[in-house]
Amino acid sequence: MRKFLFALLALTLAGFSFPQSATAATRTIELIERPHQLIDGRFIDDELATLLSPEGRLGSLVFTSVPTQTRWIIDGAFLDEVQAMTDGYALADESDGQGVDVAIAFLDQLKIATSGAVITPIAYGNPDRTIAEQLAPSELSFYFSYGAERVSFHLERTVAVDKSYVAKERAKISGPLRKNYTVNRQAISKLSTVVTAPELTLFRARLAILLSPSINGELSEKFAANAIVGVAEQRAKLRINPGKYALTSETVEVPLTLVNGFSSAVTVNLIFRSSNIKVLVNDMRQITLAPESRTQFAVPFTVVASGSTNISAVLTNAKGQWLGPSSKLALTMTLIDSRVAWFTTGAAVLLFIGAAAQTYRRIRKGR
Known part of the structure; x- marks a missing residue:
């Protein structure tokens, strides 16, 4: 009987192991x-x-x-x-x-x-x-x-x-x-x-x-x-177009073109760095550019003194990391003093009046 049980157990174990x-x-x-x-x-x-x-x-x-x-x-x-x-x-x-x-x-x-x-x-x-x-x-x-x-x-x-x-x-x-x-x-x-x-x-x-x-x-x-x-x-694909600009008044809005060549909208910061203090400009933050777009912004510049200067404009992320190389903005400022402007304008008016009076006298003599 014991031999039969052992044999049955052996066959059962063999049956379980065979599929594996x-x-x-x-x-x-x-x-x-x-x-x-x-x-x-x-x-x-x-x-x-x-x-x-x-x-x-x-x-x-x-x-x-x-x-x-x-x-x-x-x-x-x-x-x-x-x-x-x-x-x-x-x-x-x-x-x-x-x-x-x-x-x-x-x-x-x-x-x-x-x-x-x-x-x-x-x-x-x-x-x-x-x-x-x-x-x-x-x-x-x-x-x-x-x-x-x-x-x-x-x-x-x-x-x-x-x-x-x-x-x-x-x-x-x-x-x-x-x-x-x-x-x-x-x-x-x-x-x-x-x-x-x-x-x-x-x-x-x-x-x-x-x-x-x-x-x-x-x-x-x-x-x-x-x-x-x-x-x-x-x-x-994400850049600021460089350019040359002539500034002839104390406050001037300079048109800058920002390009986004990607298929998604982006939000960036526009940062400026000047080579001297002849002109002042504030950074522009959280600018959103539409996908595959060219967007023009009127950026206000304040002229401090006449002369020339170069502005480096660069796009950055929220952490201030540069997203690409900077673009060069070449500025030429011709700032005229207000007193000089009034004097020049007054002189022009006097010359006009004098020319008109002289013309009037000639007409009367001709008659």
């Missing part, structure tokens, strides 16, 4: 690719047109049969590049890209293949986590949240931030390139305090590519140079 051993292990698929777009969005090659095809290295991961128990590790920056191809795209050499149809098919099939699967979004642009944590830990958090947001957008499902993935590769970034990244990141971060436009948010996220282990050597130099140009272009 038969359960297939979770498969992991990585959709992480080196960038094929520069920071400003231009494609440097058309390799994705081949890689995304059903026979390509990336396409084969999506178009072949995928087990239900699959963990997808996805870079939102990669999906954004594929999305950019779907509307038609040009390469840096101005030739047309050939991957429009395959990009559309890839994204459609990806939604099907990932349905019900576990999704792990990585930090946007696949930056080296160790270096990013050293240079800008708060920005790394932004890369993670933005990466999850973009993956969620493309898959049309809710995807939570997941920081569990750690890449095995390490980025090889020189000291000058690290400084390049830091300077550019700081400039865009300051702009982001007043600009909520999606195009700036995307540009800010794409700076993470500068820390990616997938670009090295000459390619990293190319991306770094492109980032410098791109940052200058972003800062130039």
